[in-house]
Amino acid sequence: MRTELSTRLGVEHAIFGFTPFPAVAAAITRAGGFGVLGAVRYGAAEDLARDLDWMERHTGGLPYGLDVVMPARQVEGVTEADIEGMIPEGHRRFVADTLSAHGVPELAEGEASGWRITGWLEKVARSQLDVAFDYPVKLLANALGSPPADVVDRAHHHGTLVAALAGSARHARRHQEAGLDVVVAQGYEAGGHTGEIATMVLTPEVVDAVDPLPVLAAGGIGSGEQIAAGLALGAQGVWLGSVWLTTEEAELHSAALTRKLLAAGSGDTVRSRALTGKPARQLRTAWTDAWEDPDGPDPLPMPLQGLLVAEAVSRIQKYEVEPLLGTPVGQIVGRMTTTRSVQAVVDDLTRGFERAIDRINRIAGRA
Amino acid sequence: MRTELSTRLGVEHAIFGFTPFPAVAAAITRAGGFGVLGAVRYGAAEDLARDLDWMERHTGGLPYGLDVVMPARQVEGVTEADIEGMIPEGHRRFVADTLSAHGVPELAEGEASGWRITGWLEKVARSQLDVAFDYPVKLLANALGSPPADVVDRAHHHGTLVAALAGSARHARRHQEAGLDVVVAQGYEAGGHTGEIATMVLTPEVVDAVDPLPVLAAGGIGSGEQIAAGLALGAQGVWLGSVWLTTEEAELHSAALTRKLLAAGSGDTVRSRALTGKPARQLRTAWTDAWEDPDGPDPLPMPLQGLLVAEAVSRIQKYEVEPLLGTPVGQIVGRMTTTRSVQAVVDDLTRGFERAIDRINRIAGRA
Structure with missing residues (x-):
């Protein structure tokens, strides 16, 4: 399951796994996907540093990312x-x-x-970034609009790609104008913040809106068949969050x-x-x-x-x-419906993906 | 684009087009899809007979269907x-x-x-069926739950498959228990009556719930890429309604x-x-x-x-x-965004489908 973006990031499967748990993020990366650690729950930068140290020891040099919540505009003081x-x-x-x-x-x-979401405070998010750029974070994702211009520059200077979530083509175009590298099109059916447009409609709209930027399809994806669907819609990868919550590694x-x-x-x-x-x-x-x-x-x-x-x-x-x-x-x-290891989930996703490709090729008369 | 169901119905493409307009339904069928005429707006059975006569003259023996709105339970009198x-x-x-x-x-x-929806009245719907069974209607779809048991029997006696729309796996199982042949899984993003579950999630749920009954994916489908996605999710065909509204043939x-x-x-x-x-x-x-x-x-x-x-x-x-x-x-x-003929829309759908298959095969390393 290889796209231009997954090749660029050096991952085997174009499966991006968002999770607040370092053990899950590392396991996704080890399984050949791209683990993205959510930072919003880290109040203190030291805690994030401790967990990124741990990630480093448990990903064996394979790539991973970090997700922050940084509003582009913030009222001063x-x-x-x-x-x-x-x-x-x-x-x-x-x-x-x-x-x-x-x-x-x-x-x-x-x-x-x-449970105190302080990561959305610009001060906190910036202290997290000071830490993050000490690590080989390959993708920095922002959950709340485009990050500020200086953060995008800093990331690019470090060789880090910048992504942001979008619930509409309009949001996505704003990300492109802000110089971002990847757009995560997050559909109505997704967990967390979502708009009204479902993944089936949103993904191709965003793909067209920001072409040639790579788009990840998010929302409603938890099986290999759904991955095949997301990629058929023009995405260069899929972004999964919910499915990891019931894995053995989830804390x-x-x-x-x-x-x-x-x-x-x-x-x-x-x-x-x-x-x-x-x-x-x-x-x-x-x-x-x-x-x-x-x-x-x-x-x-x-x-x-x-x-x-x-x-x-x-x-x-x-x-x-x-x-x-x-x-x-x-x-x-x-x-x-069952608790499984992250590796078992990824195996299931890739097997289901291959089955879906077999089936659709039969339908298309190509098998 | 051939599935078990499309082969059984004798259509070239597993594209089911729902429309209230006979000219659109006939054009979908002539283009190699399966036109389904919505009957809910017909108050008088004679009007439906007149339009089915017209359909017969304009489909050249190719198959088409009829969509009624018949509640399974109705208060007597x-x-x-x-x-x-x-x-x-x-x-x-x-x-x-x-x-x-x-x-x-x-x-x-x-x-x-x-604009007077009387087709939902059992009396009216039954008079429509009396007419419909004089024509070679290959599929009878019901928009509002399973049709009554005697209607299902009558359809089967005439060699007509019976379908119904479902917004959840529970609805779909009820259709299966009622002896229906096809379930249309209609996602949140669809036009008309919909539930809360988006197509990306609903389709595979319904496919699993009623296996081995064939399922059509509905909701959010208006391009070949979206058709590929719907079929990747396990559907045996796609059900499109909105996309025909702006065709040249739409009245x-x-x-x-x-x-x-x-x-x-x-x-x-x-x-x-x-x-x-x-x-x-x-x-x-x-x-x-x-x-x-x-x-x-x-x-x-x-x-x-x-x-x-x-x-x-x-x-x-x-x-x-x-x-x-x-x-x-x-x-x-x-x-x-443009007015086109039904044939042009179908051509676009099938070309887009082939493109999506090419692309996903490259991603899967099979090209």
């Missing part, structure tokens, strides 16, 4: 405390009431909220959440602003339902919502309060 | 007048106010509403609507209950916006909403009131 101050009291009360309705215990005195640290993921069907996700303030596909839970309730408040815009719910999410995760427990995940969650 | 009586006065007022806000003229005294009878379709992007559709009471993807218009307004009433359940808005839709269409003018159409509307 705004601190996290300023943003906290913009959260309405009624919203805080709604969160407290929802948690207490489900009997979610408080964190211990002085215990920090573990979800929650048996209850793993159980929920393995049991969920393709109809059990919802595109909700409840987690970050922007529409993100995730497991449908009592938490997302609470934010859909017309009698409750609307979620706040990003970044307010993420700050508002950070402690709540930590408490829900820590105490594994099952009805509220969720995670970003795409519609392919319906196909995630 | 309920008349259209009974249903009209269930429409709240406030809803009628809201429709009248929305029309007058846009200056939509009244129909002339005694002029019947042209939209509205230059304004054609213009809107040609100008619309993939983000200009919305899944709304405003037209029939069930979520159906359509052009986003001031009409669908009015029904999204939180201060307005919610759309009524099917079939009430369809009856409520029938005259309004006729008036909007007759007077071509541009802001309100819409039609069911899928997200691929963004790719419908």
Whole structure:
């Protein structure tokens, strides 16, 4: 499964695996794919350095990437405390009431909220980049628009390709104008932040919009047949995130959440602003339902919502309060029914891809 | 482009084209695809007979199908007048106010509403079937669940295959249990009634759920690359509806609507209950916006909403009131940018398919 882009990056399979877990990212790379470590959860740059050290020791010189969340525009001098101050009291009360309705215990005195997305703060993202460029990161992906121009320049200077996610052809063209090298076309069915356009429609639109830039198809891809479909749509590779969540290497640290993921069907996700303030596909839970309730408040815009719910999410995760427990995940969650190693998943993907090619060649009268 | 199903039906390309226009259906069949005529707009059985006569004269013995809207369960003895009586006065007022806000003229005294979906009434659908079985209809598709058991038996007795649309694996299994021969897996991005699951995820789920029944992929398919993707996902054919709306043979009878379709992007559709009471993807218009307004009433359940808005839709269409003018159409509307003949569209689809096969074989190292 070789495209111009996969050849350029030196990977065997044009399978890009996004994951917040270093053990998963390294295993994807070792299996012949391209592991991309999500950095948004790293508050401290030292933690990222520690995990990139680990990645170095466990990828044997094979290529991998890093995914950051860096807004292109950021208001100067705004601190996290300023943003906290913009959260309405009624919203805080709604969160407290929802948690207490489900009997979610408080964190211990002085215990920090573990789930705290600070990576989107430009200061944090930049300190992550200072670390990242000490490592042979081959691809830097940005989840939230094009990165600032100086970051693109710096990456190119280091020989690092820059990618960004796009939910529309318009977004994709903006990335091209910003000098990016790769566009990840992320369809409606994907986990995490998504637009309304489904992968089947979005991929070829983006391919045409940014030609000759390489495009990765993302959203709804968790099998070799789906990889074949994504590549048939003109992509130079596929970008998979959800499918790794139930691998043996994933450090979800929650048996209850793993159980929920393995049991969920393709109809059990919802595109909700409840987690970050922007529409993100995730497991449908009592938490997302609470934010859909017309009698409750609307979620706040990003970044307010993420700050508002950070402690709540930590408490829900820590105490594994099952009805509220969720995670970003795409519609392919319906196909995630067993726990397997990353290697087994990749083997399955490549075998399924070959089967799909055999079948479509028979249909095309070429077998 | 040959599958077991296309061979069984005797068509050259496994391309199934759904359309309300006999001239389009016949042209699809003549171009080597399988034209499926939508019957829901035919009130009188004689009108359907006249158009099927026409189809017979213009398909030269090549196969075609018919699409009806027949609910499996229907309440006995309920008349259209009974249903009209269930429409709240406030809803009628809201429709009248929305029309007058846009200056939509009244129909002339005694002029019947042209847009009147009566095909969903069991009585009407059955009278259509009485006509249909006088013609060599090779496939009978039902847009609303499995048809009643006696209809399935009757079709099989006539050597007609029976298909039905499904938006989930659960729906699809119900069709299989009802003895149907083909399932059309209709994804979220499709025009008309759709569920939440995108084609990329839905198709393989349905293929697995009803194996060995043949599945057609529907939703987001308007190019040869998308056909290759749908077939890679395990489908035995593709089902296209939107792409024919802007062909030369389409009888939209509205230059304004054609213009809107040609100008619309993939983000200009919305899944709304405003037209029939069930979520159906359509052009986003001031009409669908009015029904999204939180201060307005919610759309009524099917079939009430369809009856409520029938005259309004006729008036909007007759007077071509541009802001309100819409039609069911899928997200691929963004790719419908020129008016071409059906033959030119089919040529483009098959050429694009061959190109996609070439490309994917190169990626798979088989070229």
